Amino acid sequence: MINKKEIIEVLQTCFDPEIPIDLWNLGLIYDISIKNKNIRILMTLTTPGCSMAQYMAEDIKNKIENLDKGCTVTVDITFDPIWEPKMMTDKGKEMLGFNIKENKSSKDNWE
Numbered sequence: 001m002i003n004k005k006e007i008i009e010v011l012q013t014c015f016d017p018e019i020p021i022d023l024w025n026l027g028l029i030y031d032i033s034i035k036n037k038n039i040r041i042l043m044t045l046t047t048p049g050c051s052m053a054q055y056m057a058e059d060i061k062n063k064i065e066n067l068d069k070g071c072t073v074t075v076d077i078t079f080d081p082i083w084e085p086k087m088m089t090d091k092g093k094e095m096l097g098f099n100i101k102e103n104k105s106s107k108d109n110w111e
Helices: 004-011 053-067 090-095
Strands: 029-035 038-043 072-077
Touching: 004 029, 004 038, 004 053, 038 053, 053 072
Parallel strands: 038 072
Antiparallel strands: 029 038
16 A cells, blocks of 8 residues: 555655755645545745646656556645745755755854
8 A cells, every 4th residue: 555655755756846856845745635545735835826736746756656546546736825935945056046044053053
């Protein structure tokens, strides 16, 4: 039976066609639920007007179904909450060139 870790690995091979970063590291995946052989992915888009929504949903569905031929995959798109760049993983931010600073202890931040 397919598990969440395997699904995340698949999501890391699915890309937003307009941004060269995978959907997982972009922070577009809000929820993954697995009930028996039914998998539901709740995701968002970087912008409500994105014309590639169906393409991305089909890519996710096809790749997960190829991992487990007996499963049923549903991809739902929501805009609640609206996506913001802060939702990206640190890896995603680094891929876009954001400067990721290490958390300093409170001792270092007293000034």
